[in-house]
Amino acid sequence: MAQGPTITTIAARAGVSIASVSRVLNGLPTREDTIRKVMAAADELGYVPNAAARSLKSNRTYQVAFAMADIGNPTYVAMVREIQPVLKAAGYRLVLHSTDGDVDDELDVLRRLGERYADGLIISPLRGFAQQHLDLLAGAPAPVVVIGSVPQDTPVDNVRTDSRTGVRLALEHLYGLGRRSIGFLNGPLDTIPGAARAAAYTDALAALGLPYDPDLVEVGDFYRAAGARAAHRLLERSRPDALLCANDLIALGALDALREERLRVPEDVALVGMDDTELATAAWPTLTSVSLGSAERGRRAAELLLDRLEDGAAAPRIVTVEPTLVVRASTEGAS
Template identity: 50%
Template sequence: MVRVTITQVAAHAGVSVASASRALNGQIASAETIAKVRHAAAVLGYVADATAQSLQRGRTNQLAYAVADIGNPVYVEMMSAIERVVSASGYRLLLSSTGTTSSSVDVVRDLGRGYVDGMILSPLRITDELLTALAQSPTPVVVLGRLPDGARLDTVRADSFTAMRLIVDHLVTEGRRDIAFVNGPTDTTPGAFRRDGFAAAVTSHPYLSTRTVDAQDFTIAAGYTAVRQVLAGDQRPDAVVAANDLIAIGAIRAAEDLGLTIPRDIAVTGIDNTELAGVVRPGLTSVDLGAEERGRVAAELLLARIAEPSRAAHTVTVAPSLVVRGSSLVAGHGPKRVAPALEHGDEATAFGTEEAAG
C-alpha cells in the first residue's frame, strides 16, 4: 500500500503543507483549517510519521528501563510500577537488558541517538566508565541504586543496612545464635552493601557466631551450590541469611536435600519479598525493600527531570520492612510485618526519605 503523505492531505484540503502540518500537530491554525485538514486526513487514510514528528517536536514519547536481569522478579515488580506512572503521562516504556558492566555503559552512550526521552537505569556495578557516560548523557537518566557522593544525578536507593539489622535482630529474637550470610558477588552494588550491612548488624550481638559465603550469582542455582557447601561442613549454622530471595530459595532446597527441616533445624531468610517468598513452603521470611515504591519514585523523578532539566538532583531512600513467615519462626508464631525502629543516624527512617543531592 502506498503511504499517504501530508502533501496529499494538504492538496485535498486546499491548504498549504505548512498549514496542514500545524493543524495535524496541534499548533496554531484556524478552526476551519483544522476541520478541513482532519477531514482530508480521514478520507485519505493518512497516518502521521512518528519518527518525523519526534524530530520536529524534539521528543519521542518513549522512555527506557534498563536492568541487568529482566527475569529477576524484583526488576519485574519495578517495571510494572514504572510503566503505570509513565503510561499515565503518555509515554511508552521500552525494556533493555544490560547484563554486563560494558552493556550498561553502551546503553547509556546510545542515548545520544535520541531514541528515548529519558532512561531509568538499574546497574549492578558502578564503574568510572559508567559514571562518565552518565555525566555526559544528553538525555535525562535516573539511577535505581547507589552512586558515589557528588554524582549529580537523580537516584532512588534501597536501605540494605537497615534491612540487615531487621533480619539479624529477628533471628536473635527467635533464638538463633549461629548465622551464615550467603551473599552474591561482592563486586556488585547490592553485594557490597549487603555484606557491609550484615557486618554492621552483627556488631550489636557479639555473642553470635557468624560466617560469610559468596555465591557466584544472585540466583537459585548459585544459592543452592553455596548453601549446600555450608551445610555439609562440620559446624552447621542454625540460620542462613540470603542476600536475596532467589538465593534463599536455593538455600531451602539445599537444606531439604540434606534432610533438614525448616525452620526446626535451620532458619532461612531472604531479601526483596518477591512473590516467590509467599509461594514456597514454608513461606520465606524476607525484607521488603520497596521495589514497587522505588520504581514509582524513579518514574516520577524522571518525568520531573524531563519537565524541568535544571532542577536540583534528588536522592530518595525507601525504607525497608521485614515480612516474617514460617521459614524463620519458632512454633506457635504467625506471619507479621516489622517496620524499622527509628534510630538516630539511620540511613532511612521514613518511607521515601528524600534529599537534594549536590
C-alpha cells in the same frame, strides 16, 4: 497501493484549512470546535500519526530505556511493572536492555545516549561506579536516573534503598526468635548489593552481641541454583539455626538444599530472603523476606525521569525507599 489519509484529506473531510489540521495534530493552540472537527475526521479516515516525522519535528523519540543486570530477575520485573504505566501515561514507550551485569555494556549504554536512541535512561548498575561511569553520567546528553546508591555529589537523579537497615531488621527478627547461629548466603562481593549486605551482616551481628563466624558465611551468586550450591557448602561445615539470604532467589536455592539435607524450615533452620518478590509467596513454606520496595523504586525513578525531561535545569534529587520486613511461614513457627 492506495495512499492512507493525509492532512489534506483530513482537512477536506473536516472542512477546515490544512494549516488548522497541522496545528491540531501537532498539539498547538487551536479553537475547540476546530479540534473536534479535525479529530473526528481523523478518526473517520483511520489516520495514524507518523511517529518518525513527529520525532524529527520535536527532536524526541518518545522512548525511555531501562538498563538492568538481568531482565528475568523478579526484582527488575517488579520495577518494570511500575515504570511502564507511568511512562505510558505520559506518552512514552519503554525499551528494556539487559546488561548481564557487564560494566562495559553499562558504559556503552551511557555512551550511546548521544545517538538519541531514547529521550532518557533509567539504569541500575550491578557492579558499582567506575570513574568512567561518573564521567559519562556528568556529561550525559539526555536525562539519566540511577536506581541504586551513587557516590556523593554525583550530579544525577537517584532512587535508592537502605539494604543495611533491611539486613538489621532480618537479624533482629531472627534473634528475637531465639536464633543465635545465623548464617549468611550472599552474592558476589564485587557487586553493590553483595558488598553492602556483607558489611550490614557483620554490623548487625556486632550490634546483637553475636560473634562473626566465617564458617557461617558463604558467597555464591544471585541465582537459585547458585544459592543451593552455596547452602550445601555452608552446611558441610556448620549447622546454623537460621539463614539470611541476600535475595529471594538465593533463599529458594537454600530451601532446596535444606530439604535435601532433611532439615525442616523453620523448625530446624529459620530462613529469610531479601527483595520480597512474588517468589516469596509462591515458595513453600512461604518466605519471610525483607522488602526493599522494588516496585516503589521503579515508580519513583520513572517520575523523576519525567520531571527531568520537563525541567533539565532543576537540581538532582535523591529518593530513598525504606525497607520493611514481611514475616511469613519460613520463620513464623520458629522458636
